[in-house]
């Protein structure tokens with residue numbers, strides 16, 4: 001059907017290829033290395049069930065009544081304290097609870113991006129972030145990734161040529177590459193933000209999931225110019241279905257984001273915020289997160305050892321220190337969308353790299369693998385099948 005009646009900002013959006021893949025994955029016996037979910041084995045179902053009952057019986061009115069846009073006060077206080085302890089929340093900042101980290105990206109874009117404003121993004125990047133900036137008519141420009149994060153020479157060359165409004169980065173265990181930005185690059189990015197007068201959205205939903213290497217300071221914690229907006233989330237450490245995230249920004253930006261959130265959903269569901277709050281209060285949150293870390297460490301190591309054993313030499317991969325993804329690159333003019341179609345026939349799925357690029361129609365010789373959801377034996381089977389397909393296309 002013709003869609004001239006629809007606003008330009010939505011007609012340019014493409015359906016997420018990952019969602020299309022999920023439809024296939026859901027329908028059959030396919031081994032999915034395409035997911036972006038945390039492992040469901042980690043969900044604290046029994047604990048949340050008893051907390052939900054307790055909350056509804058003892059504080060049912062608060063849980064079921066309208067709440068405050070900025071967030072349920074006890075949870076917001078905990079989040080603010082944690083962000084302050086980590087140096088992320090400065091005296092000139094404020095923090096709010098959002099409906100997932102995704103909403104913080106949206107609030108940031110809505111607050112900062114006018115039609116045609118340049119948004120520099122990592123290439124590849126998180127599709128939910130890219131689509132968000134697209135929906136506000138931002139002019140997306142991809143900056144290639146290096147082993148230690150975004151190529152800042154390229155970013156600087158762009159800054160000299162065009163006025164950049166916002167740089168969107170996922171510096172720690174990036175989706176989709178698993179790459180972590182080095183401390184030197186974080187510092188240089190901040191310096192460049194002051195020199196070239198742009199803002200930075202630091203999206204950090206995976207930061208707590210480090211299984212090797214040493215922590216690196218967040219960009220926001222080193223920022224004394226008020227140019228960094230920070231997004232965090234409970235999705236990957238408690239449950240994505242609860243849709244509870246958070247963010248911090250300079251007070252004037254925070255104020256505008258709160259007004260935008262009022263328009264979007266008034267507030268994040270009270271019951272969900274109260275569940276997260278009680279879970280953190282009454283249980284050992286660090287021990288809970290450690291379960292995910294231990295599991296992802298084992299699964300990532302398994303995936304890497306299988307790739308090292310089976311993959312042909314023209315396929316290289318990143319070695320993440322945390323998070324849930326790694327990224328594979330083929331040397332040569334391959335189109336991983338086509339390779340993906342062959343793999344699907346052989347019952348294994350991954351995410352073709354083009355879906356995470358600014359130009360999603362351009363053939364891409366890279367792809368994303370997820371290790372948080374498949375079992376160890378499915379990881380081995382899946383990697384073996386992909387490697388057989390790769391060897392065949394590489395002939």
Ligand SMILES: Cc1ncc(COP(=O)(O)O)c(C=O)c1O
Pocket residue numbers: 036099100101102103126128170175203205232233234235240244245
């Ligand atoms: C980099 C990145 N940012 C943000 C999100 C959004 O997460 P949520 O809205 O569930 O907090 C995701 C989810 O996969 C992500 O990978």
